[in-house]
Amino acid sequence: MEETGLNKQEVDFIIDHAFREDIGTGDITSNSIIPENATAKATMTAKADGVIAGLPIAKRVFEKLDTNLIWQPNVKDGDQVKKGDLIVEIEASFRALLTGERLALNFLQRLSGIASETAKYVKEVEGTKVKILDTRKTVPGLRIFDKYAVKMGGGTNHRIGLFDLAMIKDNHIKIAGGIEKAVNQVRKAIAADIKIEVETTNLDEVAQAINAGADIIMLDNMSNELMTEAVKRINNRCLVEASGNMNISRLKSVAATGIDVISVGALTHSVIALDISQNICQL
Structure with a gap:
């Protein structure tokens, strides 16, 4: 888990909560039919083209059900797969393979969907200086997973939460009495x-914002022409972010305005899961 940059304790916390929700007091169907000591082999296969993300998390799901798990991945997170490609072979307790299947697939499919969508956006700005950023529009409780998937798709993480970057928005500005006052108040407090x-x-x-000494200026819902002029006026004095209605068809033209980063809520808030199946191949 360390190689992913994910915190193992946080990962376990999320998985344990998911177990409580899905398994509860036990998988009554599998436990009634499958002998306790039975083992089996299974495969996970891509049923659509995309980018894989979440394999270490899926592995951890099964590990927590069977410590003797044999996990043989055919690809790694961040790899492109085609429909029909073998993703991983698993050998474990038959009960573990059935009990953990849906949870492991839920994580793997969602995160691979995020990585696949992110890769499309990243490809659109290839050859420019622009980076694609995620947002806080993630599933509550799954933010570290969602943002990990963005990285696997080639994107860049924006702030993790409200604690690691101060973002002054319109309501903050109104109550503070202006941008300069808002920036000064925050600067003194952090x-x-x-x-x-x-x-x-x-x-x-x-x-x-320039006069207030902002580190980053977000150009929110501006036209390309307005962003081009804003970039000229900022003149490299701080990082410039484009945000608001950043669909994939706009990316190249937005990148041409000279901005540094583009934040895209669609990477995580309305992702389509990548279709992946698990099949028992040997009893």
């Missing part, structure tokens, strides 16, 4: 190494 981002919707607000 650690020096935490960056401050300011959301702007027009060139006047961009100018205020």
Whole structure:
């Protein structure tokens, strides 16, 4: 698990909660029919083209049900697969393979869907300096998984939560009495190494954010023409983020405005899971 950058304790916490939800007091069907000491082999196969993410998490699901698990992956996270490709072969307790199947697939399919979608967005800006960022529009409780999947698709993680980057939005600005006042209040209250981002919707607000010394300026729901002018005025004094209605068809034209990063909520908030199947191949 260490090689993924995921915290093992956090992963186990999420999986254990999922077990409580799905297994509860036990898999009454499998436990009634399958002998306790029976073993079996299974395969997971891609039923659509995409990018794989979540294999270490799926493995951990089965490991927690059978410590003698034999896990033989044919690909690794971040790899492209085609429909019909073998993803992994598994040998374990027959009960474990059936009890853990849906949970392992739920994680693997969702994360592979996120990685696959992210890879499409990343490909659109290939050859430019632009990076594709995720957002906080993730499934509650699964953020570390969702953001891990974005990385496996070639994307870049934005802030993890409300604690690791200060993002000043319109309501903050209103209550503070302006952008400069909002930035000053936050700057006084947070650690020096935490960056401050300011959301702007027009060139006047961009100018205020520049004068306030923002580390990142977000250009929110601006036209390409307005973003081009904003980038000129910012003139490399801070990082520039484009956000709002960033669908894949806009990416190349948005990248051409000179911005540095594009944040895309669609990477995680409405992902289509990658179709993956598990089949018992030997009893």
